[in-house]
Amino acid sequence: MRWALALIAALLLAGGAEAHTSIEGAEGFFRGLAHPVMEPMQGVLAGSFGLLAARAERQAAFRALVLAFALAVLAALVTALVFNAVLVPTWVLASGVLACGLGLAAFRHVPGVVPLGLALIAGPVLGSNAVSEGAAGQLATSLGSLAGASVMAIYLGGLGTWLAEREARLDWLHLAPRIAGAWVAATAMLVLAFAVQGGGG
Amino acid sequence: MKTLRDERRMARLTLALLICSVAAFPAQAHEGAEGLQGGFVSGFTHPLYGWDHVAAMVAVGIWGAFLRQPAIWILPIVFPLVMAIGGALGVMGVPLPFIEPGIAASSIVIGLAILAAWRAPLWLAGLIVGLFAIFHGHAHGTELPGSANAMAFAGGFVIATGLLHLIGIGFGLAVDRPGGRIALRGAGGIIAALGVAFLFGLV
Numbered sequence: 001m002r003w004a005l006a007l008i009a010a011l012l013l014a015g016g017a018e019a020h021t022s023i024e025g026a027e028g029f030f031r032g033l034a035h036p037v038m039e040p041m042q043g044v045l046a047g048s049f050g051l052l053a054a055r056a057e058r059q060a061a062f063r064a065l066v067l068a069f070a071l072a073v074l075a076a077l078v079t080a081l082v083f084n085a086v087l088v089p090t091w092v093l094a095s096g097v098l099a100c101g102l103g104l105a106a107f108r109h110v111p112g113v114v115p116l117g118l119a120l121i122a123g124p125v126l127g128s129n130a131v132s133e134g135a136a137g138q139l140a141t142s143l144g145s146l147a148g149a150s151v152m153a154i155y156l157g158g159l160g161t162w163l164a165e166r167e168a169r170l171d172w173l174h175l176a177p178r179i180a181g182a183w184v185a186a187t188a189m190l191v192l193a194f195a196v197q198g199g200g201g
Numbered sequence: 202m203k204t205l206r207d208e209r210r211m212a213r214l215t216l217a218l219l220i221c222s223v224a225a226f227p228a229q230a231h232e233g234a235e236g237l238q239g240g241f242v243s244g245f246t247h248p249l250y251g252w253d254h255v256a257a258m259v260a261v262g263i264w265g266a267f268l269r270q271p272a273i274w275i276l277p278i279v280f281p282l283v284m285a286i287g288g289a290l291g292v293m294g295v296p297l298p299f300i301e302p303g304i305a306a307s308s309i310v311i312g313l314a315i316l317a318a319w320r321a322p323l324w325l326a327g328l329i330v331g332l333f334a335i336f337h338g339h340a341h342g343t344e345l346p347g348s349a350n351a352m353a354f355a356g357g358f359v360i361a362t363g364l365l366h367l368i369g370i371g372f373g374l375a376v377d378r379p380g381g382r383i384a385l386r387g388a389g390g391i392i393a394a395l396g397v398a399f400l401f402g403l404v
Contacts, residue, residue, distance in 0.1 A: 040352045175274045182278040186285035190355035193289035
C-alpha cells in the first residue's frame with residue numbers, strides 16, 4: 001500500500017523536462033551535478049569509493065570517510081581553479097578506479113586506513129578531473145561536480161551499508177559489493193590499457 | 202513484523218531488479234560504437250556474438266557451482282580481473298600464441314570437468330580458469346573497435362561477461378535438486394562437444 005501511494009505521489013509530482021532553469025547561472029551547477037553520470041569514470045570512482053567506505057571495519061567510520069572524500073574533492077577543485085591547473089589525464093583517473101575496485105573485491109571488511117588513504121588519493125584525482133574548462137560558470141560547475149560526486153558516494157555507500165546490515169541474516173549479500181568491485185577493477189584495467197595505447201575516446 | 206522469509210523475498214526482488222536494470226539498455230534508432238550509449242551496447246553485445254565465449258563463460262559459472270564454497274564466488278570475482286589482464290594485453294597489441302585453440306580448449310576442459318563432476322582443488326580450478334581467462338580476454342582486446350568510448354565499452358563488456366557467469370551459477374545451483382546433477386553433467390558434455398566443434402571449425 002505504501003509503495004503504491006509513493007508511486008502515485010511520484011507520478012503526480014513529476015513535471016515537464018525543461019531545457020533552461022529560471023535561476024540565472026544555475027545551469028552550470030546542474031551541468032556539474034550531472035558530471036559523474038556524463039563522465040562515467042568519475043561516477044564509478046565516487047560510487048566505488050562509497051561502497052568501499054561502507055565496508056569499513058567500523059561502520060561508524062563511513063560518515064567520516066565520505067566527508068574526507070568530499071573535502072579532498074573540494075580541496076582539489078579549489079586548487080585547480082586558483083592555479084588554473086590542467087585536467088588530470090584518463091590513466092590517473094582509471095588508476096584510482098582500479099584501486100577502489102581492487103579494495104572492494106579483496107576485502108569483506110576493510111581496515112579503515114585503506115578507504116581513508118583512497119579518499120586522500122581518489123578525491124583529489126576526481127576533483128582535478130572535474131574542473132570545467134573555460135572561465136564562464138567554472139565555479140558553479142565545479143561546485144556542482146562536488147555535489148554530484150558526493151551524492152554518488154553517499155548513495156552507493158548507503159546501499160553498501162544497507163547490504164552490510166543484512167549480512168547477519170543473508171551471508172551471501174557480502175558477495176555483491178565484492179563482485180561489483182571486481183567488475184569495476186576489470187573495467188578500469190581495460191580503460192588503462194586504452195589510455196596507454198592512446199585510443200578509446 | 203518482518204520475518205526472515207520477507208527479508209529473503211526483498212533481497213531476491215532487489216537482486217532481480219538490479220540485474221534487470223544492469224541488463225537493460227535504451228532503445229535507439231542508430232547503431233554504432235561511438236559515444237557513451239553506443240560504446241556500452243557495443244561492449245555488452247561483444248561477448249554474446251561468439252558462441253565459444255558464451256559457452257565457456259557459462260561453463261565457468263556451472264563449474265563454480267559444482268565446486269561449491271568458496272569457488273562459487275571466487276570464480277566470478279577472479280575471472281573478470283584475469284580476463285581484463287588478457288584484454289589489456291590484446292588492446293596494447295602484445296601477441297599471444299594459440300588464442301583461438303585456447304578459447305576452444307576452455308570449453309573442452311571445463312565442459313569435461315563438469316561432465317566428470319571433478320571437484321578440483323581450489324588452487325587448481327583457479328589456475329585453469331585463470332589461464333583460459335587470459336585467452337578470452339586477449340581475443341576480446343584485439344577485437345575492440347578503436348572508435349569506442351573506452352569506459353562505456355569496457356563496462357558493457359565486463360558486465361556481459363559477469364552476467365554470463367551468474368547465469369552459469371544459476372544453472373549450477375540445480376546441482377542439489379533431483380536430477381539436477383545429471384542434467385548439469387550432461388550440459389558439461391554438450392559444452393565439451395561444442396568446444397571440439399569450435400576447435401575443428403565445425404561451428
